Each structure stands twice: as structure tokens, then as C-alpha cells.
Amino acid sequence: MQMPNARLLTLLSAIGLAFTGATAAHAEQVSVAVAANFTAPMQKIAAAFEADTGHKAELSFGATGKFYAQITNGAPFQILLSADDTTPAKLEREGKVVANSRFTYAIGTLVLWSAKEGYVDDKGAVLKTGDFKHLAIANPKLAPYGLAATQVMDKLGLAATLQPRFVQGENIAQTYQFVATGNAQLGFVALSQVMVDGRIAQGSAWQVPADLHEPIRQDAALLETGKGNAAATALMQYLKGEKARTIIKSYGYSF
Amino acid sequence: MPFSSADLAAIGLTLRLAGTTMALLLVLCTPLAWWLAHTPSRWRGPVSAVVALPLVLPPTVIGFYLLVTMGPNGPVGQFTQWLGIGTLPFTFWGLVMGSLIYSLPFAVQPLQAAFEAIGSRPLEAAATLGAGPLDRFFTVALPLARPGFITAAILSFAHTVGEFGVVLMLGGNIPGVTRVVSVQIYDHVEALEYTQAHWLAGGMVLFSFVVLLGLNLTRRRASMVS
Numbered sequence: 073m074q075m076p077n078a079r080l081l082t083l084l085s086a087i088g089l090a091f092t093g094a095t096a097a098h099a100e101q102v103s104v105a106v107a108a109n110f111t112a113p114m115q116k117i118a119a120a121f122e123a124d125t126g127h128k129a130e131l132s133f134g135a136t137g138k139f140y141a142q143i144t145n146g147a148p149f150q151i152l153l154s155a156d157d158t159t160p161a162k163l164e165r166e167g168k169v170v171a172n173s174r175f176t177y178a179i180g181t182l183v184l185w186s187a188k189e190g191y192v193d194d195k196g197a198v199l200k201t202g203d204f205k206h207l208a209i210a211n212p213k214l215a216p217y218g219l220a221a222t223q224v225m226d227k228l229g230l231a232a233t234l235q236p237r238f239v240q241g242e243n244i245a246q247t248y249q250f251v252a253t254g255n256a257q258l259g260f261v262a263l264s265q266v267m268v269d270g271r272i273a274q275g276s277a278w279q280v281p282a283d284l285h286e287p288i289r290q291d292a293a294l295l296e297t298g299k300g301n302a303a304a305t306a307l308m309q310y311l312k313g314e315k316a317r318t319i320i321k322s323y324g325y326s327f
Numbered sequence: 328m329p330f331s332s333a334d335l336a337a338i339g340l341t342l343r344l345a346g347t348t349m350a351l352l353l354v355l356c357t358p359l360a361w362w363l364a365h366t367p368s369r370w371r372g373p374v375s376a377v378v379a380l381p382l383v384l385p386p387t388v389i390g391f392y393l394l395v396t397m398g399p400n401g402p403v404g405q406f407t408q409w410l411g412i413g414t415l416p417f418t419f420w421g422l423v424m425g426s427l428i429y430s431l432p433f434a435v436q437p438l439q440a441a442f443e444a445i446g447s448r449p450l451e452a453a454a455t456l457g458a459g460p461l462d463r464f465f466t467v468a469l470p471l472a473r474p475g476f477i478t479a480a481i482l483s484f485a486h487t488v489g490e491f492g493v494v495l496m497l498g499g500n501i502p503g504v505t506r507v508v509s510v511q512i513y514d515h516v517e518a519l520e521y522t523q524a525h526w527l528a529g530g531m532v533l534f535s536f537v538v539l540l541g542l543n544l545t546r547r548r549a550s551m552v553s
Binding site: 135137138140204206208211213214238239240241247249250253254255256280282 | 385391394395398400413414416417464495496499501513514515517519541
């Protein structure tokens with residue numbers, strides 16, 4: 073076969089590049105600060121978001137308290153997916169949030185989990201009867217799941233007996249690490265961390281009834297740095313949509 | 328008083344941890360540094376490199392792997408359980424183990440440098456005068472290496488005071504047991520209690536400055552005397 077004309081090739085590649093350039097010009101990036109407990113669902117949502125809209129979401133995971141300090145000191149995040157509802161409210165009072173952009177993207181479910189099969193019964197009785205050495209919770213001063221855990225233990229009247237056995241993780245991800253490595257025999261973690269495809273992937277767990285603690289409302293906020301960013305506005309909408317909510321629900325959150 | 332009782336407990340715990348680590352390191356690292364300074368063995372290079380590893384690895388990484396190996400499923404954890412002492416994470420001695428690894432190069436390297444600086448002449452001279460190996464070490468090498476010991480002691484102490492990543496991974500933040508000053512400051516910042524954080528951090532900076540200034544002065548005096 074005859075070699076294609078060099079000039080024709082150049083013309084075709086230029087046209088091809090122009091097309092990709094054209095679509096790339098419409099696809100923007102949004103920088104999102106994501107609470108540690110929402111890591112797994114958000115990764116899935118970001119992938120679906122990119123597939124559906126072409127926009128790219130850059131995710132940073134961590135403790136909500138840390139994000140607050142960084143955002144108030146000029147961090148370039150454009151959206152905050154908080155683990156609580158108080159931090160976005162605080163940021164709004166300080167003028168860092170676009171008006172009327174706050175909404176609850178998920179309500180968290182607390183679970184008492186052990187890496188060992190059959191260790192935690194489905195009524196949580198192990199809290200009263202178990203002779204475990206260490207119970208892991210997230211630092212209640214910093215993490216809403218840790219605060220909810222202390223509320224549960226207060227409601228059950230077990231706070232005094234259990235406190236000497238607490239080990240505190242700095243955030244819910246570290247709390248999970250303590251339990252997953254077996255260093256803490258059991259701990260209060262987020263259901264989303266142990267649930268895969270609608271069931272507890274390994275170990276044993278007690279899904280804590282929602283009436284034992286204040287609801288863990290997780291709020292999203294569009295930050296002032298994200299104003300006018302098409303990808304940011306699109307992502308805020310996407311999080312309220314059917315596809316995102318199905319993913320969120322599959323990780324054990326409610327609305 | 329700007330420091331709460333929780334802050335004071337953290338300071339006391341930190342000093343205890345640093346003191347214990349420093350004492351243990353001086354005892355354990357002296358033979359190691361001596362060996363590194365004098366051995367012709369080809370293991371010298373690899374051992375030196377392993378000793379220097381904690382300088383390079385991120386402390387949270389060291390802490391994480393310690394958490395796993397000292398945990399009930401890890402080799403060290405299974406050994407300690409077999410000994411009947413349970414597992415080390417979340418205990419003071421678990422932190423000591425982490426600190427020994429974390430501050431190891433800060434004790435070994437000054438000692439090794441001091442031993443090397445002595446050279447072989449004084450030791451050979453002592454040998455010709457009939458001194459046995461232990462005698463040579465205690466009466467000749469040790470006094471000559473005094474500046475190195477002071478440096479190793481103060482650096483390993485100060486380095487352990489500033490330890491954060493390892494403690495964060497290994498400690499579980501238990502008040503009075505594993506909640507050291509660096510974690511306490513971190514907690515204050517995370518909880519937006521900036522005033523307490525400033526006081527504690529300021530105290531730590533002042534303390535470290537005084538310690539390092541003291542190091543400089545004692546070294547000068549020690550080397551002038553010898």
C-alpha cells in the first residue's frame with residue numbers, strides 16, 4: 073500500500089488535536105476536600121462524575137478540623153464535604169461559603185465493629201459483657217463519629233466503665249486502622265468503612281440504632297474559591313442526583 | 328496559669344519518654360557505634376545504612392509498620408504475647424520502642440564520629456602499656472569521646488521530645504500514658520483551641536532552644552578540657 077501523504081497526515085492530526093482541545097476546553101477541574109469517612113463513596117462518585125460530565129474532581133481526604141484550618145488560611149479547595157454540619161455553618165458565618173449552597177449530602181451511620189468474626193453480636197451486648205482490652209473511638213473533640221460514639225455510651229450508661237479502655241484515633245480513618253490491625257479488639261467506626269456492596273465485608277458488627285445519638289449530618293458547601301467554576305457547580309448538583317445517591321446509599325448512609 | 332492539668336501531664340509524660348529513650352539509646356548504641364567505628368567487616372556499610380534509615384523514612388510510615396508488627400497479628404506482637412506481656416501499641420513501652428528506632432541515628436552517628444576521631448594511636452599506646460580491651464575502652468576511649476556522648480544524649484533526648492508521627496500512629500492518644508506534648512498541640516490546633524496550642528508550642532520551642540544552646544556550651548567546654 074502506498075505511504076500516506078505526509079501533508080495529509082499532518083492535516084489529519086491537527087484536526088484531531090483541535091477536537092480534543094475543544095472538548096478539553098469545556099472540561100474543568102474542581103478541588104474537593106472530603107471527610108475521611110466518605111473516602112470510598114466519593115472515589116466512586118468522582119469516577120461516575122467524570123464519565124458523565126467530563127469534569128475532573130481532585131479529591132483530598134482528611135479530618136474536617138484540619139480542612140477548616142486550611143480553608144481559613146487560604147487553601148485552594150473549592151468544595152468541602154464535611155463530616156459534620158457545624159464546620160460548614162462556621163465557614164459560612166466567616167464568609168467563606170457561597171450563599172445558599174450548603175446542603176446535607178449524607179447522614180452517617182455509626183457501627184461497632186471488630187475485625188474478628190463473631191466477636192460483636194448484633195445487639196451490641198459485647199459492650200457490657202466483653203473483656204476486651206481496647207475500644208477504639210475517633211477523638212470526640214474532632215470527629216463527629218467519635219462524638220456520636222460517646223453519646224451512645226452515655227445513653228447506655230456505660231461511659232464510666234468503658235472510658236479507661238478507650239484508644240482515640242485522630243480521625244475515623246485512624247480509628248478504623250486500630251481495629252483492622254487487631255490492636256483494638258473493637259471500635260466505633262463509620263458503616264461506610266466496613267460495608268461493601270451492601271454488606272459488612274469482614275469481621276462482625278452492630279449497626280448502632282440512630283436513636284442512641286444525635287444524627288451525624290454531613291453537609292457539603294461550595295466555597296468562595298469555587299464560585300464561577302463550572303465543574304464545582306456541576307459537582308454540587310451531581311451529589312444531589314440519583315446516581316450519586318445510589319452510590320452513597322450502598323455505603324450505608326441515609327438522607 | 329496558661330497550662331491546663333492535661334497539658335502538664337503531657338509535658339511530664341514527654342520528658343519521661345525522652346529521658347527513658349535517651350538512657351536506653353546510650354547503653355545500646357555505644358557498642359554498636361564502637362563496632363561501626365572499628366570493624367573491617369564488609370557488613371559495616373549495610374549496617375550503617377540500616378541505622379540511618381529512620382532519618383529517611385516518614386515517621387508516620389515507621390509508626391504504621393510498628394503498629395502492624397507489634398499488633399496481635401504481627402511477629403513482634405506474637406512474641407510479646409507469648410512472653411505474656413500482651414501487645415505494645417497504646418502503652419508507654421510501645422512508645423519507647425518506637426522512639427528507640429526513630430532516634431537511633433541521632434545517638435549512633437555522634438558516638439561513631441567521636442570514636443573514629445580518637446583514631447587508633449591512643450588505644451595502641453595504651454595496649455603497649457599493658458591495658459586490656461575493656462580497660463582501654465573505659466579509661467582511654469570513653470573520656471576522649473565525651474563530647475560525642477553529650478551530643479548523642481542531648482540530640483536523642485531533643486529528637487524524642489519532638490516526636491510526632493510515630494506517636495500518632497502508635498499511641499492511641501491516652502491521657503497520661505501516650506498523649507505527649509506534640510500530640511497535645513496537634514489536638515489543640517485541630518479543635519481550634521489556638522491559644523493553648525500557642526502556649527504549648529512556645530514552651531516547646533523555648534525548651535528546645537535552651538537545650539541546644541546548652542549542648543553547644545558544654546561541648547565547647549568538654550573539648551577544651553580534653
